[in-house]
Amino acid sequence: MSDISAAIQWAALVILSVLLAAALEWASFPAAMLLGPMLAGVAFALRGASLSVPRQAFIGAQAVIGCLVALTFSPATLVALARDWPLMLLVIALVIVFGAAVGMALMRFGSLPGNTAAWGTSPGGAAAMTAMAESFGADIRMVAFMQYLRVFIVILTASAVSWLLLGHAAAPPARSWSPGFDAPLLPLAQTLALVGAGVLAARCRRMPAGALLVPMLAGAGLNSQGIISITLPPWLLWCAYASLGWYIGLKFTRQTVAYALRAVPQLLLATFSLMALCGGAAWMLHAWAGVDALSAYLATSPGGLDSVAVIAVGSGCDVGFVLALQTLRLFAVVLAGPLVARLVCRVNGRSARGMVQAARQ
Template sequence: MGRIRPPGQWAAMSLLSLLLFALLQGAALPAAALLGPMVAGILMGVGGATVRIPRAGFVAAQALIGCSVAHAVTGSILVSVGENWPSMVAVVLITVLASGLVGWMLVRFGSLPGSTAAWGSSPGGAAAMVAMAEEFGADPRLVAFMQYFRVVLVVVSASMVSRVLLGDHAALLPAVAPAAVPLQQQAAGVAATLAVAALGGWAGVRLRIPAGGMLVPMILGAALHVAGLAELTVPPWLLALVYATLGWCIGLRFTREVVRHAVRAVPQMLAGTLALIALCGGSAWVLTRMLGTDALTAYLATSPGGLDSVAIIAVGSGANVSFVLALQTLRLFVVILTGPPVARLIARYA
């Protein structure tokens, strides 16, 4: 694949993504527009493709996902989240403890180095974990493989769970813009969305906020939406392009060199990831018992996947998006704050 010129690689990946999207759409899987390009990116990356999504493209995709999520935020949802924050904190702590337990088991009974296993099993933003792991002496290649390996498994499992819980009512590609909206109003909404995405994405990166490319546009867009100052609109064609960009960015990280370096530890990583998903599923059950949250929302809120990919599935499956993103964001910041000391403890005592 590396011998093919970049335009040919992009064309091949686009065609493969469309084919996989059509197959997954036929199976009525939520987030098929993310899964198809992600699988295509993995196949291309392992096959030796040299093309990559530029950093600016990845941030733009995150910013537009944040804007699409902001459209679902209402004042009543924010009040509900504010009332239930003690339970949310408890569930976040359960998830962090579960990831620490999985990291300890990988070190104690596996062959992975202590700090690498700890950072690789952290249920936070994959990009943030890889960057922080390298600063603290862990192997960034293994950490990256563990993080994105888990993201892929979580996206697939969350899509399957959504399909099972929703049956034939699963949404395939949610459109933020209603079809009945006049063209002029829709154009104004798209312009407002692009402005919020550009400003918020730039500010998130400039201020070095974890996952800021998505979080800042989401917060800014939600504030404008709740206040009635702007009606954000993301047309289906743009949303599909955003999903594809994110899927390719995740998939292309699975290069042949990274996979070869980590192949011996794949069984351990698979066991650790499945254990973490199961433990987080247990915390989802606790959430449904404590708050009466529906099973799908609780499962997505506690899934140890990427913030952006879980947001796509939440929007596509009709879950309580604001609750899911609030819990995921809270966990992201907790993991970033507790990551270094937890990694040191695991490396020392396991």
């Protein structure tokens, strides 16, 4: 494929990405707009395509995802936090500790290199964890593989639990394919200014993943106070997801794919272990705080916020509690991710330099 012009390769990559994303979206698969381009990128990389995504596009995608995370933080989240903050903070801390424990076990007894295990087992925020991982020396390809394998399993399990407890599955929301070119100009300009601030922050070497963290923190504060209004039209999200998906997918090699497939058994064991531990936290909520079983399970589920939200709304459980706890955990995981990864690696007795070298081999 390397003898075909870059323009033709890009055109074919875009077409395949759209087809895969549409198929995954039709099947209600989580993060379809990211996974479609990523899978297409993997296919092209394995065929020898001579394509690569500029790093500035990847940084811009990080900034957009930061705005997306900020958008989940709302006044309703603050109200729920004010009402149940001791309980929520305890559960969030437990889930983060569980993720660190599973990552530590995967590093010590598995075959994953370096802090890739720590980032890949972070419970929640799959897109954010994937976008941040490379800035801290992890193998972004394996982190993406681990995160979305877990999301897939968790969402299937959560849907099954909802069906078993209530006798029906959550109905997926109506799909809209409008590109959103009619988005209001002022909120769009404010959002793009946040994205620009994130891109500028990425130049600061003292702030790894600043492209994601600056829009996330600034956007959450300003948007929740009504000072600005973050808007993310579909075309902007599509561009960000495609850039991130291609950036990851085009880095894959035959050796990486073979290694990822060989690691599936240990990744499945890690996923089910994390789910069991989070299930213990759900039992605590149910037994000690009187939260109904389904709300407790969904609130502590280590899956994606968007997919859990769909199941929660369709199941008729305490949606406010579920979304508040999931949102706060998402923020906590993103902020604590670097510290937890370093701590896990230090406990395992491996230097950061050695882990980065291992991840790049």
